Amino acid sequence: xxxxxxxPTDFSPFxxxxxxxxxxxxxxxxxxxxxxxxxxxxxxxxxxxAMEDATGRDRARxxxxxxxxxxxxxxxxARERIAVAGRAGVHRAIxxxxxxxxxxxxxxxxRGRGFLGEFFLGSVSAKVLEEAVTHxxxxxxxxxxxxxxxxxxxxxxxxxxxxxxxxGLFSRILVPVDFSPPSMEIIDFIHGLPPARRExxxxxxxxxxxxxxxxxxxxxxxxxxxxxxxxxxGNGLQHGKILIRFGDPAREICRMAAEEEATLIIISRFGxxxxxxxxxxxxxxxxxxxxxxxxxxxxxxxxxxxxxxRELRKDELDLAGKVWESxxxxxxxxxxxxxxxxxxxxxxxxxxxxxxxxxxxEVDGVFTLPEFRGRGYARLAVETLVRGCGQEPLFMxxxxxLVDFYKNFGFVxxxxxxxxxxxxxxxxxxxxxLQGSDVQPMKREPGP
Numbered sequence: 001x002x003x004x005x006x007x008p009t010d011f012s013p014f015x016x017x018x019x020x021x022x023x024x025x026x027x028x029x030x031x032x033x034x035x036x037x038x039x040x041x042x043x044x045x046x047x048x049x050a051m052e053d054a055t056g057r058d059r060a061r062x063x064x065x066x067x068x069x070x071x072x073x074x075x076x077x078a079r080e081r082i083a084v085a086g087r088a089g090v091h092r093a094i095x096x097x098x099x100x101x102x103x104x105x106x107x108x109x110x111r112g113r114g115f116l117g118e119f120f121l122g123s124v125s126a127k128v129l130e131e132a133v134t135h136x137x138x139x140x141x142x143x144x145x146x147x148x149x150x151x152x153x154x155x156x157x158x159x160x161x162x163x164x165x166x167x168g169l170f171s172r173i174l175v176p177v178d179f180s181p182p183s184m185e186i187i188d189f190i191h192g193l194p195p196a197r198r199e200x201x202x203x204x205x206x207x208x209x210x211x212x213x214x215x216x217x218x219x220x221x222x223x224x225x226x227x228x229x230x231x232x233x234g235n236g237l238q239h240g241k242i243l244i245r246f247g248d249p250a251r252e253i254c255r256m257a258a259e260e261e262a263t264l265i266i267i268s269r270f271g272x273x274x275x276x277x278x279x280x281x282x283x284x285x286x287x288x289x290x291x292x293x294x295x296x297x298x299x300x301x302x303x304x305x306x307x308x309x310r311e312l313r314k315d316e317l318d319l320a321g322k323v324w325e326s327x328x329x330x331x332x333x334x335x336x337x338x339x340x341x342x343x344x345x346x347x348x349x350x351x352x353x354x355x356x357x358x359x360x361x362e363v364d365g366v367f368t369l370p371e372f373r374g375r376g377y378a379r380l381a382v383e384t385l386v387r388g389c390g391q392e393p394l395f396m397x398x399x400x401x402l403v404d405f406y407k408n409f410g411f412v413x414x415x416x417x418x419x420x421x422x423x424x425x426x427x428x429x430x431x432x433x434l435q436g437s438d439v440q441p442m443k444r445e446p447g448p
Contacts, residue, residue, distance in 0.1 A: 001027025001192070002135065006103035007071075008034045008094050008128075011063050014109035018139040019067060021295070022107060023074030024169040025137070026194055031071050031078040032101050035060045036085050036093045057082050091127035098134060105135045129289055129298060130280050137297045138289050167263050169295060174201045174262040176253045176288075179225055180272035181345075182301040187229060189266070189299065201241045201260050202229050205249040219244065250287035257294050266297045276305060276344045277371035307377075308343045309384040312351075316341075320351045320365075327367040339365075340385040342377040350377040354389040359420035361389060363396040382409055386444070394444040395423050403440050411442040418443060 002025050009015040022031050037056050064080045071078040081101070083093040098106055108125050129136050170193065177183040190200060204222050209215040226242035233240055241260075245252045249271075257265050267289075268275070271282040281298070289296045312320060317332035320339045324330035332339060333355070342350040349372040353365035363385065368378050386394070386409050398406050403413060416424060419441050 001025075002105040003027055003029045004101060004103050005031045005105050005107050006034055006094070006098045006101055007031055007107045008036065008124075009064070009067060010035070011067075012109070014139070014141070016067070016070075017141055018107060018109040019070055020074075021137075021139055021169055022071055022076055025105065025107070026170070028076055031076050032081050032097070032103065033064060033068055033071065033078055034081045034083060034094065034097050035064060036083045036090045038090075039085050039087075089124075089127070091124045091131070094124070094128050095131055098132065103134060105137060106132055107137045107139070110138055110140050126286075126290065129286065133300060135297065135299050136289075137295060138292075139295045140292050141295075168198075169264050170198055172199045172201070172261065172263045174203060174253070174257045174260060174265045174294075176203045176205065176249070176265070176267050176284075177226075177229065178204065178249075178272045180268075180270075180275060181303050182268035182270045182275045182299075183272075185301045185303065186266050186268055186299060187233065190233060199240065200233050201243060201256075201262065202226055202233070203243045203245065203253065203256055205245050205247065205252045207247070207249060209246075249284045250291065253284070253288050254291050254293065257292060262294050264295050264297060265292055266299060269298050269300050275301070275303070276347060276349075278374060279371070306345050307380075309340070309380045310343075311384070311388055312339045312341050312348075316348075319348045320353070323348055323351050323369060324365065324367060326370075327365070330365050330367075338385075338389060340381055340388060342368075342381050342384075344372065344377070350381045352378075352381040352385045354385055354394070357420065357422040359422050361392055361394050362423045362426075363389075363394050379405075379408070382406070386410070390444065390448070391446055393446060395419055396442050397423075397426075397439045398442050400438050400440055403442070406442055410444045410447065412444070414441050414443045416441050 005022060005025060005028055007019060007022060009019065019033075022028065037060060060082050061080065064082075068078050068080060081097060083097055085093050094106065094108075097103075106128060108128060110122060110125050125138055129138065173190070175183075175186055175190070177186070204226060206215075206218055206222065209218060222244055223242075226244065230240045230242050243256060243260075245256060253265065253267070256262075265288060267285050269281050269285050270279070271284050274282045285298050289298055314334055317334055317337070317339060320332050320341065321330070323341075330353075332353070336356045338354045338356075340352050340354070341348050350368040351365060352363065352367075355362050355364065363382075366378055366382060368381075390410075394411070396406065396411065398411070424441075
């Protein structure tokens, strides 16, 4: 659950209303109420550093005091924290505080003072959501009284008006699922909620279909999966409902939340298309958080990806061609190539080729899809290739920037004349000057 909440406040009506949600978060043991001071114009100069601005801190503490009382009045231990926005901005100060505090949830309003719209996230909340490495709950509210306060841009320096009567935050939950591990993690989370009379609406949005038969098959399969989830969630729920809709996922999720009068949307940070990739936040989750009219809990899933490195079968060589589409349009040759790949959740992300020439083996085609880079998959692919083909000498043309990388696998630089004739002739365009072409011949002797 959420033992420690970081709750940023700018003393706006949205912040005050957000604080009233803290007592409804399950498992809370402490709330850290954070206010970020703006950096002073002379920050960094003697006597001007905002970190030493005692006056600003004293003013902030005076305004924080009644907000702390509101939170403790909900039966929650709370303490204040004051930070200063650096050059990276307010959102960075919030994220740094979350990391230092070990916060399991950032509870934040959609906008600060001056908000005149109803749907769109402010820049601070949007950036916090984008870069957070923990769960984030964004509290959207449709409340005419609240909108009047915000439109007047009145700073709140005393306890605000009590919240209008409403259902509990977790009383009617809309859960979008795409049946990927991240969305199924939400189902596990709901199982772990304290027993209560609540309703869970499970929604799947079908984005596109081929023909009528494809539609019929997907509808039948989706309905069976949703029924299983509904039965799985049945214990301890007041009501349950399953929904299938068609169209843009984010738009349909927000629309159904409004139609079903949901009190909360719980959505995974990553969807089926992006949880294995290097993305900060999935496009659907970001759009729902931006446009929703009800609070949105964006969960940061703790998932271990299944990563497998192995040689591709002959019937899988077309997969390598798809990876190589953006890498010189390489093609696999089933008669001469052994290709080794790294699969992430059954998706081929990285390939490395060992091609047999008449006079030797050449290693090339080492490539990782851009969205999977930075995780060591290229290293894993080359290690697997060397284990499979390293009983013979291996030759390669390395770019100069990767020479040190290939040295890790036993390759050493050699002169151009040290390459077998057929492999050397592939680079005849260099006219005997490979170094001038940013290419370094390398060789690996047979061995473990």
